[in-house]
Structures are given as C-alpha cells and as structure tokens.
Amino acid sequence: MDEQSTEIISMLDNIIKDRGVPKNIRSSLEESIDILNGPKSITEKISFIISILDDASTDTNVSAYTRINMWNLMSALEGMKNSV
Secondary structure, eight states, rough: OOHHHHHHHHHHHHHHHTTOOHHHHHHHHHHHHHHSSSOHHHHHHHHHHHHHHHHHHOOOTTHHHHHHHHHHHHHHHHHHHHHH
C-alpha cells in the first residue's frame, strides 16, 4: 500500500471511530477502505471515495461536526487527486 492510501485510511479511520457516526455511514466509510485496497488507480479510488463521502455528508443523521470532518477529508482528497 502506498503512502497516499495509508494517509487516506488514517483520515477515514478518524471519522469511523467517532461514536456519533451512524452505522450506515460507518459502513460506507469502511467500504471506502476496501476500495483503497482494490486494483484501480489511485485517482479512481479517490474519486469513488469522494463520491461516497459526498453522499454520506448529506445524510440528515450526521452531526455537524462529522459533516465538517467529511468535507475536510473531501478537500484533502481533491488536493491529492490534483497532485497525482
């Protein structure tokens, strides 16, 4: 696993470990980690994860704090995607 994937997994884990994150969102974020371990290019992986985070951040059960963390992660992922 490359350095970028490790960094993304770390950021996702921080959100997953938050007790305020609903179970359905947690499972979506865990799916993102599975995507990172898949065969696609890092750019494709990042695009999939951004899409998952975007959908998850619109869930009404997500707290404002978690939503902001998701947006921050999406912003970081966009930066990574643009630098690849």
